[in-house]
Each structure stands twice: as structure tokens, then as C-alpha cells.
Amino acid sequence: MKAQIITIGDELLIGQTIDTNSAWIGAELSMAGFDIQRKTSIHDNRSDILKALSEAAGKADVIIITGGLGPTSDDITRQTLCEFFGTKLVLNREVLEMIEKMMLRRKIPMNENNRKQAEVPEACKVLKNRAGTAPGLWFEKDKSIFISMPGVPYEMKTIMADHVLPRLMKRFRSQAIIHKNIMTYGLPEARLAEMLKEFEAALPENIRLAYLPSFGVIKLRLTGTGKDREILKKQVEEHVRNLSSIIPDLIFSEKEDTFESVLGLLLLERKETMCTAESCTGGNIAHLITTIPGSSYYFKGSVVAYSNAVKEKLLGVDGKIIEEEGAVSEPVVRAMAEGARRLLNTDYALATSGIAGPEGGTDEKPVGTLWIAAASANGTYSEQYTYGGDRITNIMRFSNAAMNLLRKQIIKE
Amino acid sequence: MKAQIITIGDELLIGQTIDTNSAWIGAELSMAGFDIQRKTSIHDNRSDILKALSEAAGKADVIIITGGLGPTSDDITRQTLCEFFGTKLVLNREVLEMIEKMMLRRKIPMNENNRKQAEVPEACKVLKNRAGTAPGLWFEKDKSIFISMPGVPYEMKTIMADHVLPRLMKRFRSQAIIHKNIMTYGLPEARLAEMLKEFEAALPENIRLAYLPSFGVIKLRLTGTGKDREILKKQVEEHVRNLSSIIPDLIFSEKEDTFESVLGLLLLERKETMCTAESCTGGNIAHLITTIPGSSYYFKGSVVAYSNAVKEKLLGVDGKIIEEEGAVSEPVVRAMAEGARRLLNTDYALATSGIAGPEGGTDEKPVGTLWIAAASANGTYSEQYTYGGDRITNIMRFSNAAMNLLRKQIIKE
Numbered sequence: 160m161k162a163q164i165i166t167i168g169d170e171l172l173i174g175q176t177i178d179t180n181s182a183w184i185g186a187e188l189s190m191a192g193f194d195i196q197r198k199t200s201i202h203d204n205r206s207d208i209l210k211a212l213s214e215a216a217g218k219a220d221v222i223i224i225t226g227g228l229g230p231t232s233d234d235i236t237r238q239t240l241c242e243f244f245g246t247k248l249v250l251n252r253e254v255l256e257m258i259e260k261m262m263l264r265r266k267i268p269m270n271e272n273n274r275k276q277a278e279v280p281e282a283c284k285v286l287k288n289r290a291g292t293a294p295g296l297w298f299e300k301d302k303s304i305f306i307s308m309p310g311v312p313y314e315m316k317t318i319m320a321d322h323v324l325p326r327l328m329k330r331f332r333s334q335a336i337i338h339k340n341i342m343t344y345g346l347p348e349a350r351l352a353e354m355l356k357e358f359e360a361a362l363p364e365n366i367r368l369a370y371l372p373s374f375g376v377i378k379l380r381l382t383g384t385g386k387d388r389e390i391l392k393k394q395v396e397e398h399v400r401n402l403s404s405i406i407p408d409l410i411f412s413e414k415e416d417t418f419e420s421v422l423g424l425l426l427l428e429r430k431e432t433m434c435t436a437e438s439c440t441g442g443n444i445a446h447l448i449t450t451i452p453g454s455s456y457y458f459k460g461s462v463v464a465y466s467n468a469v470k471e472k473l474l475g476v477d478g479k480i481i482e483e484e485g486a487v488s489e490p491v492v493r494a495m496a497e498g499a500r501r502l503l504n505t506d507y508a509l510a511t512s513g514i515a516g517p518e519g520g521t522d523e524k525p526v527g528t529l530w531i532a533a534a535s536a537n538g539t540y541s542e543q544y545t546y547g548g549d550r551i552t553n554i555m556r557f558s559n560a561a562m563n564l565l566r567k568q569i570i571k572e
Numbered sequence: 573m574k575a576q577i578i579t580i581g582d583e584l585l586i587g588q589t590i591d592t593n594s595a596w597i598g599a600e601l602s603m604a605g606f607d608i609q610r611k612t613s614i615h616d617n618r619s620d621i622l623k624a625l626s627e628a629a630g631k632a633d634v635i636i637i638t639g640g641l642g643p644t645s646d647d648i649t650r651q652t653l654c655e656f657f658g659t660k661l662v663l664n665r666e667v668l669e670m671i672e673k674m675m676l677r678r679k680i681p682m683n684e685n686n687r688k689q690a691e692v693p694e695a696c697k698v699l700k701n702r703a704g705t706a707p708g709l710w711f712e713k714d715k716s717i718f719i720s721m722p723g724v725p726y727e728m729k730t731i732m733a734d735h736v737l738p739r740l741m742k743r744f745r746s747q748a749i750i751h752k753n754i755m756t757y758g759l760p761e762a763r764l765a766e767m768l769k770e771f772e773a774a775l776p777e778n779i780r781l782a783y784l785p786s787f788g789v790i791k792l793r794l795t796g797t798g799k800d801r802e803i804l805k806k807q808v809e810e811h812v813r814n815l816s817s818i819i820p821d822l823i824f825s826e827k828e829d830t831f832e833s834v835l836g837l838l839l840l841e842r843k844e845t846m847c848t849a850e851s852c853t854g855g856n857i858a859h860l861i862t863t864i865p866g867s868s869y870y871f872k873g874s875v876v877a878y879s880n881a882v883k884e885k886l887l888g889v890d891g892k893i894i895e896e897e898g899a900v901s902e903p904v905v906r907a908m909a910e911g912a913r914r915l916l917n918t919d920y921a922l923a924t925s926g927i928a929g930p931e932g933g934t935d936e937k938p939v940g941t942l943w944i945a946a947a948s949a950n951g952t953y954s955e956q957y958t959y960g961g962d963r964i965t966n967i968m969r970f971s972n973a974a975m976n977l978l979r980k981q982i983i984k985e
Contacts, residue, residue, distance in 0.1 A: 441862025
């Protein structure tokens with residue numbers, strides 16, 4: 160079962176819009192057992208659309224197309240689909256009624272452009288769009304199914320869920336594909352690959368391993384394919400167990416993708432609370448933690464102590480220590496964590512002090528130097544790292560290193 | 573001048589990674605005057621890579637390839653490029669030295685995988701990678717230039733900026749292209765387009781207007797093409813002046829792209845300081861402001877007061893007011909700003925209190941409700957907004973609304 164995705168729109172090519180649609184469709188089809196052969200983005204342009212359709216026809220079982228179905232003059236997908244499938248546009252009464260009702264509900268008068276959207280290619284099955292005015296279109300030709308949907312993400316997702324996925328599931332009772340993510344932290348990609356060399360070489364043909372690095376975190380993905388989902392599931396699980404036994408200390412999750420979500424679950428489970436005291440990360444850890452819905456149950460707040468005066472006044476760091484050891488030092492970061500924990504009255508406090516760059520580095524403490532500390536009632540742990548990246552990369556890496564320290568401490572206790 | 577982008581990686585096809593690289597590359601090449609014909613994402617797979625290279629060869633002047641250059645065995649791009657260009661891998665001493673130095677700096681021992689990354693196709697020009705271990709590779713064949721880079725965004729961007737863009741600009745200098753960005757805030761895209769309808773219709777053929785919305789900010793980009801750069805520059809500037817005269821109050825910058833960089837310049841110029849007191853934005857404003865190099869000159873810190881206890885204890889907000897008016901209210905957000913300004917001893921303080929969702933909304937104060945306040949020695953300004961989006965979108969919009977309030981206040985004073 161093979162699938163291709165074609166996304167249409169100049170805005171995708173010139174980088175004005177990041178193509179999240181194709182990622183979402185890829186994930187859904189992949190979970191449904193399809194092998195996504197290729198994704199192509201092309202111009203809103205008759206000849207480019209015809210070419211992309213011809214290239215995909217007959218090669219994939221399913222070809223998903225998004226974009227160019229809107230009401231404005233630069234949306235030419237419908238007309239071009241008619242040309243490709245040798246058919247013509249006809250007014251669809253049902254679609255017209257749906258559009259009229261929707262415009263009435265939104266209190267917008269109908270115009271010629273809206274009425275035009277009720278014209279659909281005669282040769283296709285119409286997939287109703289509950290979320291907007293342009294319906295989905297389902298064609299079959301040369302053993303391939305072509306499905307055209309609007310590019311507005313919410314409308315596309317609604318049509319996929321209402322019509323496309325159920326129909327495809329029914330049609331293709333598939334080969335099973337199972338993906339399993341194992342989140343690791345602590346080793347760079349090359350070192351990790353060295354440790355997993357034998358494991359990887361011994362994998363059966365139907366299971367593949369991929370490395371996906373992001374700011375110090377490396378996601379390992381095992382992908383298995385097979386006929387029987389249950390048997391495949393057991394097989395993948397066995398290899399996950401093998402993998403885990405090789406690098407038990409590097410794995411921080413087999414479910415959640417990020418430290419902030421792992422920390423959230425750990426704290427919720429334990430009914431404990433945390434706060435942060437951030438210098439070099441400038442509030443980024445607080446920001447990441449509060450991207451998680453419900454974080455207010457365990458996250459009380461943060462003191463972003465960018466200046467030394469704030470470190471002293473709010474967090475109670477001794478000014479003499481800052482002077483003697485420098486703000487980026489072990490005693491200062493420990494005092495920051497302990498001070499924040501007292502001040503914000505939480506079970507845990509996490510502190511960072513480092514040099515994100517590009518300025519501020521010295522021979523002794525170059526850009527990328529990081530001190531982190533995590534404090535609890537049982538004591539304070541601190542660690543030092545040196546990274547090399549630009550300012551934003553450093554801030555992200557610093558944040559991950561710090562959240563991992565806190566994670567280890569929570570688990571230890 | 574035509575370009576194509578090929579991104580390699582299973583993770584892109586199955587939707588585990590959203591392909592931001594190709595959007596970034598598309599934007600950069602497009603600004604440099606290239607027409608991006610097509611973007612293709614394919615598997616980490618020899619035959620798919622060969623096929624995609626053949627399809628693009630000879631059709632585009634420049635073909636940019638990312639991904640599959642890592643040190644692990646699933647990274648097979650280099651080997652496949654050798655096959656396509658009829659060449660072989662040879663050890664590059666300079667690259668090896670760079671990798672050795674980098675590993676030494678990071679205190680990580682070299683291994684076989686790292687050494688392998690110094691093996692590059694004999695037929696290519698090597699583009700040094702300051703940001704990582706895999707260099708970029710530049711090939712020429714059939715009138716097309718092929719450039720292969722690692723998929724890690726920071727490394728790809730570094731190689732693009734250091735080598736690829738300057739070399740391409742030198743090679744293809746036919747037509748002058750000038751882009752001019754005008755940053756607006758305060759109206760949604762459809763309303764802004766309505767106000768600029770006549771302006772847009774009257775633009776000459778060689779100048780185009782694009783709308784690039786992002787969390788409430790809309791970047792207007794005027795792109796002019798012409799033979800003579802100086803004449804073109806004057807022509808574009810004239811249209812920028814016309815545009816500015818239509819929407820003077822909506823424009824916040826004609827240079828900087830973000831509120832955080834605009835605030836940075838304003839404060840540096842005035843030698844003034846700021847801090848934030850954040851509830852619903854959870855530290856995101858502090859994070860954004862500290863992404864700017866040198867922000868420590870004007871940013872002193874932040875109190876992220878996620879819990880009401882922190883609002884009371886650190887910021888001195890009266891608990892009775894929180895009880896009577898709710899944490900998301902005008903008196904509370906004003907007290908937060910004034911409290912933070914006193915506590916952190918800055919010229920300005922910016923405060924947020926709102927409901928980012930998905931939980932926590934009521935009929936009276938639905939998800940998306942936001943109160944913001946900016947305090948200075950001359951008084952405190954506050955505003956209320958209601959947005960509708962998911963949690964992350966709301967946090968970003970809230971942050972922009974707040975930073976715009978502070979910007980207006982600084983300018984007023």
C-alpha cells in the first residue's frame with residue numbers, strides 16, 4: 160500500500176507557509192499502514208499540477224492532494240483536475256445548499272465566488288466539508304485513488320477524518336506498520352550509534368532504526384512492517400526491550416517526546432511542585448514547562464534572574480560569592496536553586512547560569528559554558544557542561560540539560 | 573533562475589518531523605531571486621534518492637538537498653551521491669581536523685563514525701560546517717548545481733549563510749531583486765488587505781506585495797525586480813512611503829522583524845531597563861527578549877507568577893483583589909506590572925494575565941481572554957484582548973500583544 164502527497168501553493172515553495180498539512184497526512188496514512196513514498200510541493204499552476212498528477216498516477220495506490228480549492232482566482236486545482244480526468248465542472252445542489260447554510264450562519268452574504276465552489280468535477284465522488292465551503296473530491300484512475308482537499312488545515316483534517324480515512328481503511332485491509340519511539344539523552348548521535356551498532360546489525364529485515372536528534376535529545380525510532388499487527392507488535396516490543404537493556408541510563412521516555420512533558424507526568428503522579436531560577440535560559444524552561452496544558456498544577460513560577468542584582472535581591476545569592484566565583488559558577492547556581500525553592504515554596508527548584516553567547520565568553524569560561532542545579536528537601540545536585548552553538552541553540556540545549564537533571568533527581572527520590 | 577529542494581528522511585514522510593528546512597531554504601532562495609519550482613521529500617533510500625536526483629538534473633539551475641549526512645548507518649546520502657556523480661569517497665584532512673577540534677572542544681572522544689564523516693565524494697567542492705561534523709557538498713553536472721547539506725537546521729543554515737548563498741549570488745547575478753519588509757500589528761490579514769486594495773492594484777508589474785502573518789504580526793513584503801539596482805531601490809522606497817501613509821499606525825518597524833528586537837533597540841537607545849511579570853505567558857516574553865544578543869544591557873529579569881501565591885508574595889498583589897476580581901483582571905495585571913517594576917527596579921515592567929487554554933475558560937472569561945499592563949514612572953497602561961486559538965498560539969499572541977503595548981508606551985514617553 161503506497162501513498163503520495165502533493166501539496167499545491169506558491170506560499171509553500173517560497174517558505175511563507177510551513178507545510179504542516181503533509182506532515183499530518185503522512186502521520187495519519189503511515190499509522191493506517193501506508194508507505195508514504197514521496198511528498199511533493201508545487202506551484203498553483205496548471206502545467207505543474209498536471210505533471211505532478213501524471214508522475215504519481217499508477218505508482219501509488221493513493222494520492223492525496225491539498226490546496227488550490229479556495230474561492231479566489233489563483234485557485235485553479237478543480238479546473239485542472241477536470242482536465243486531467245477528462246471531465247467537466249457541474250453544479251452540485253447539495254454542496255450549494257451546504258454553502259448557503261454556512262454563509263447564513265456566519266452572516267456573510269453569498270457571492271459569485273461562493274456559488275462557484277459548489278461546481279465540482281462530474282467524474283468524482285464529493286466528500287462533504289463540514290468545516291468550510293470547498294468539498295473534498297475523490298477520483299479513481301489507473302488503479303490509483305486521487306483525493307483532492309482544501310489546504311486550510313482544519314478543513315482538510317475534518318474531511319480526512321469524516322471520509323478519507325474510513326474509506327481507505329475499508330478499501331485497503333493493510334499491511335501493518337508499527338512505529339515506536341525511544342527518547343534518549345546524554346550521548347551525541349555518533350557515540351550512540353557506536354553503542355547500538357551490533358543491535359542495529361542484528362535487526363531483522365522488517366524492522367528499521369532511525370536517529371532523530373534535537374538539541375541534545377536523540378529520538379530513536381524503530382519501525383516495523385508485517386502482515387499481522389499483533390505478531391508485529393510483540394516483535395517490535397522485544398527489540399525495544401533489547402535496545403533498552405543496552406542503554407538503560409540514556410532513555411528518558413518510551414512515550415513522551417519532551418522533557419517538559421515527562422517532568423509534568425512525574426510531578427503530577429507524585430503531587431509535587433516545582434519552580435525555576437533562570438539566568439542564561441532567560442525564562443525558556445518556564446516557557447517550555449507552561450506549554451503543557453495543566454502545568455499550573457505543578458509549576459508555581461520562576462524568577463528569571465538575568466542581572467546579578469536580581470540574583471542577590473530575590474534569590475538571596477551572596478554578592479560576595481558572585482564577585483569571587485563569577486555568576487556562572489557552581490556555588491552561585493546552587494544558591495539560585497535553593498533560594499528559588501525557599502522563595503516560591505516548592506518541592507523542587509531548577510536553576511541555570513551559563514553563557515549563551517555570542518558575547519560574554521572568556522578563555523576559562525567560553526561561550527557554551529553551563530552550570531545547572533536542582534534543589535529539593537533532600538539536597539542540591541549540580542552539573543557543568545560545555546556546548547558549542549549559536550545563542551538560540553545553546554539556550555535550547557541548556558534547557559534540556561537542566562530539565563534532565565531535575566528528572567533524574569525526581570526519580571532518585 | 574530555477575531551483576528545486578529535495579529533503580531526505582523517513583521522519584519527514586511519516587510526519588514525525590515537520591519540514592521547516594525546505595520552507596527556510598525556499599524563503600532564502602526566493603529572496604535571492606530564484607523561482608522554487610518544486611519541493612520533494614523522499615525516503616532515506618538509495619533508489620529513491622537516485623530517482624529524485626535524476627528527475628531534477630538539468631531542469632533546475634540549483635538543486636538543494638538536505639538530510640542523510642549524519643554519522644549513522646541510516647544516513648546514506650553521501651554514498652548515493654557518489655554513485656550518482658560517478659565518484660568515490662576520499663578522506664578530507666581539513667574536514668577531519670575540524671571534526672577533531674570540535675570533539676576536543678566538546679570533550680568527546682573521536683570514534684569511527686566521526687572519522688567517516690571526514691570522507692567526502694572526490695568530485696565535489698567541500699563546504700565547511702562551523703556548526704557540526706558533516707560538511708556541505710557542492711557538485712555540478714548537466715548545467716545544474718547540486719548542494720547537499722546536513723538536515724540539522726542550525727547546521728544547514730550555517731552552511732547556507734557561510735557558503736551557499738554567497739556563491740549563488742556571485743554566480744547568478746542577472747537581475748536585481750529588492751525585498752522590503754514592513755512589519756504591521758493590529759489588524760487581521762483580511763482587513764489589512766481591504767485597506768491596501770487600491771494600493772496593491774496600482775502597483776507596477778515589477779513590484780509585488782505579499783502578506784506574511786504570524787501570531788498577530790503581519791509582515792508586508794514588497795518585492796521589486798529590475799535591471800538597475802539603484803533605480804529599483806528608489807522605486808521600491810517610493811512605494812514603501814505610499815504604503816506607510818495609508819496605515820501609519822499599524823506599522824511597528826521597517827527594519828526589525830520582531831517586537832523583541834524593536835524593544836531592544838528602543839531601550840538601548842534610551843539607556844532604559846525593563847522586566848516582566850508573567851502569568852499566562854509563562855516566561856515566554858522573557859524568553860523572547862533574551863533570544864536577542866546583548867539583552868542583558870536592558871533586561872533585568874522576570875517573575876513568572878503562575879500561581880496566585882507567587883503573585884501575592886513576590887509581586888505584592890493584594891489577595892483580596894485576586895479573590896474579588898479574579899487573577900485575570902485589570903486591577904491584578906496592573907498590580908503585577910507595578911509590583912515587578914518596584915521589585916526588579918527597572919524603568920518599565922510588562923505584565924500578563926490571561927487564559928491560554930485548553931482548560932480554565934468560563935462564559936464570562938473564555939479561553940483566549942488576556943489582560944496586559946505596562947508600568948513606568950509616568951503611569952500604568954492596560955489593555956484587554958480576546959483571542960481564539962490553541963494553547964501555544966494563544967501564548968504567542970499574548971506575548972506579541974503585550975510587547976506591542978510596551979513599545980507604544982516607550983515611544984509615547
